[in-house]
Amino acid sequence: MTMTEFRRVTRTAAMIAFLTTTCGWNAGFAMTARVQEEKPAEPAAQDEAPKTGEKAQADTKGLKPIDLKLPRPQFKGTPKNAPPGTNLEPPRKGPRPAFLAPEGVTNVARGKTPLPSDKDPIIGETKFVTDGEKEANEGTYVEYGPGVQWVQIDLGKPMSIYAIVFWHFHQSARIYHDVVVQVADDKDFVTNVRTLFNNDHDNSAGLGLGSDKEYWETYEGKLVDAGGQKARFVRLYSNGSIADDQNHYVEVEVWAKE
Numbered sequence: 001m002t003m004t005e006f007r008r009v010t011r012t013a014a015m016i017a018f019l020t021t022t023c024g025w026n027a028g029f030a031m032t033a034r035v036q037e038e039k040p041a042e043p044a045a046q047d048e049a050p051k052t053g054e055k056a057q058a059d060t061k062g063l064k065p066i067d068l069k070l071p072r073p074q075f076k077g078t079p080k081n082a083p084p085g086t087n088l089e090p091p092r093k094g095p096r097p098a099f100l101a102p103e104g105v106t107n108v109a110r111g112k113t114p115l116p117s118d119k120d121p122i123i124g125e126t127k128f129v130t131d132g133e134k135e136a137n138e139g140t141y142v143e144y145g146p147g148v149q150w151v152q153i154d155l156g157k158p159m160s161i162y163a164i165v166f167w168h169f170h171q172s173a174r175i176y177h178d179v180v181v182q183v184a185d186d187k188d189f190v191t192n193v194r195t196l197f198n199n200d201h202d203n204s205a206g207l208g209l210g211s212d213k214e215y216w217e218t219y220e221g222k223l224v225d226a227g228g229q230k231a232r233f234v235r236l237y238s239n240g241s242i243a244d245d246q247n248h249y250v251e252v253e254v255w256a257k258e
């Protein structure tokens with residue numbers, strides 16, 4: 001190969017590389033733009049839900065499993081058949097993987113005084129929500145009235161929240177409806193409201209359409225990844241269950257740090 005031929009070959013290779021990169025980038029850009037265009041508009045009441053769980057868990061540097069203590073299981077497995085009208089998550093094999101969070105993250109909800117929408121519970125007391133008792137015995141849960149009800153916890157100051165874990169009821173397998181978990185900067189949930197979980201797929205609770213799945217209540221409770229969101233107030237909604245119209249809590253834990 002002469003020097004002229006060598007230069008020509010090098011120039012051609014450089015041109016091909018340039019075109020591939022440019023066209024590839026353009027194609028990728030066009031696709032991103034199209035996907036964004038096709039994305040349906042979010043309902044107004046639905047706040048942006050951070051989906052940082054997988055990313056956060058993938059980077060395990062400096063993270064350690066939270067010291068989550070589970071109550072004793074009351075039944076084995078969950079029913080095979082989903083009740084009509086439910087929108088269940090696929091069954092998981094084995095226990096829930098450990099949840100990783102930065103050093104110093106603890107259950108800051110423990111012992112706090114929760115505020116419920118129903119000030120006159122049918123059974124039990126609101127203090128049961130944060131008293132640390134999670135076993136499925138009689139006298140360990142609070143029962144609020146029918147329909148959409150909420151209970152909220154004031155952390156006392158804004159904190160970085162990593163996980164919210166809650167047990168509605170686990171004496172028997174149940175599915176609670178319209179489970180919504182939000183955090184906010186104020187007690188009235190007006191300022192900087194963020195929805196971390198919403199499985200109300202038909203907006204029957206009126207908080208916006210949720211894309212999360214319904215689930216069977218078990219001794220593991222439900223763990224919602226909060227992705228380190230900074231907030232002072234945590235609120236949990238539900239709207240009855242497949243068992244009855246009432247709303248129950250055995251315990252709510254908020255794993256956070258300042």
Ligand SMILES: [Ca+2]
Binds near residue numbers: 128130133134140
């Ligand atoms: Ca309790």
Ligand SMILES: [Ca+2]
Binds near residue numbers: 200204
């Ligand atoms: Ca619903």
